Amino acid sequence: MRNLDEDNITRAVIAMHADAKDARVRTLMTSLVQHIHSFAREVELTEEEWFKGIRFLTEVGHITTDVRQEFILLSDTLGLSMLVTALNNKKPQGCTEATVFGPFHVEGSPLVPLGGDVANGAEGEPCFVRGSVIGTDGQPVPNAELQVWQADAAGKYDVQYARDGGDHEHRARGTLIADAQGNFHFKTIRAEAYPIPHDGPVGRMLEALGRHPWRPAHLHFLITAPGFDRLITHVFRNGDRYLDSDAVFGVRSSLIADWIEHPPGATPDGGTSDVPFYTLDFRFVLNPAAANVAAPQTAGVASPRSASA
Known part of the structure; x- marks a missing residue:
């Protein structure tokens, strides 16, 4: 699996889910990948925006405690x-x-x-x-x-x-x-x-x-x-x-x-x-x-x- 590009990477990721033991997990993750990839294409997500998103989710995790979710x-x-x-x-x-x-x-x-x-x-x-x-x-x-x-x-x-x-x-x-x-x-x-x-x-x-x-x-x-x-x-x-x-x-x-x-x-x-x-x-x-x-x-x-x- 080489030389993937913006046109075929989604299919490649989904293909990797074929051997999932839990069918429901495979369904959820396949749909999630499809929607996230479609979102990135639709908004033409920049690398800077992607890093800001990762940083935002990291901060959400850091502030979470047993009394603040x-x-x-x-x-x-x-x-x-x-x-x-x-x-x-x-x-x-x-x-x-x-x-x-x-x-x-x-x-x-x-x-x-x-x-x-x-x-x-x-x-x-x-x-x-x-x-x-x-x-x-x-x-x-x-x-x-x-x-x-x-x-x-x-x-x-x-x-x-x-x-x-x-x-x-x-x-x-x-x-x-x-x-x-x-x-x-x-x-x-x-x-x-x-x-x-x-x-x-x-x-x-x-x-x-x-x-x-x-x-x-x-x-x-x-x-x-x-x-x-x-x-x-x-x-x-x-x-x-x-x-x-x-x-x-x-x-x-x-x-x-x-x-x-x-x-x-x-x-x-x-x-x-x-x-x-x-x-x-x-x-x-x-x-x-x-x-x-x-x-x-x-x-x-x-x-x-x-x-x-």
Whole structure:
């Protein structure tokens, strides 16, 4: 295999894949080579640009840690994460839509009893969340597990404080178990818009493209129950200025809900609040697993931990 040029090198590379033991790996890598080579030809990629691209990806790798996944951030901001999520989460009409895994999920978040305080000291305006989990037949899904997490009023997640050398206690995240009727309720703080981490190579890319790093206010949910597909989704706050320009393209109209403001006084948990507070109600509809055997739900990312978008 000698004297390859711009016209025949792609065929030569693909031919080298013929003996791949895994047919799926061969399919993926063949298509990847075809598209990358086509991209280089289409834009007439210069050597300087190619080296800059290699340097950019190297910087993405260098900044990645166990609590900051810059490669997932890159995937999110290029719309790839949401594309993979959409491809792998085709559901019947009426099911709650999935969206990107989002920022800073942590396995093993603390178990919070129904009605408990998920905020656990996180700064923000009080908010009381309640809702239900049902199937497509309208019947309750008993004892569904709900993992919930969110940023605080400063736009940071608890693990970001730990990364910066601060307190690493779990705040504004927890795991709840719905009751036998599929109902749940908990106390937290009002969701706020926040910027994705933009102090690294992905942030510089966004700046070069004239894009902002902001995400609209939202709560994250990961819901599991035997016999149903796992659901990874957000609930977005209605009226947020970034709903139509989410930096990671995760907004779905069906996931937008009203945070209702209430004056100081009696709260849904039987207590009282000296400051205004908010309430949020939302119903989640899960897809029975048997109805989606051919396309099981995935998170749309390589790892369930530390996505940074």
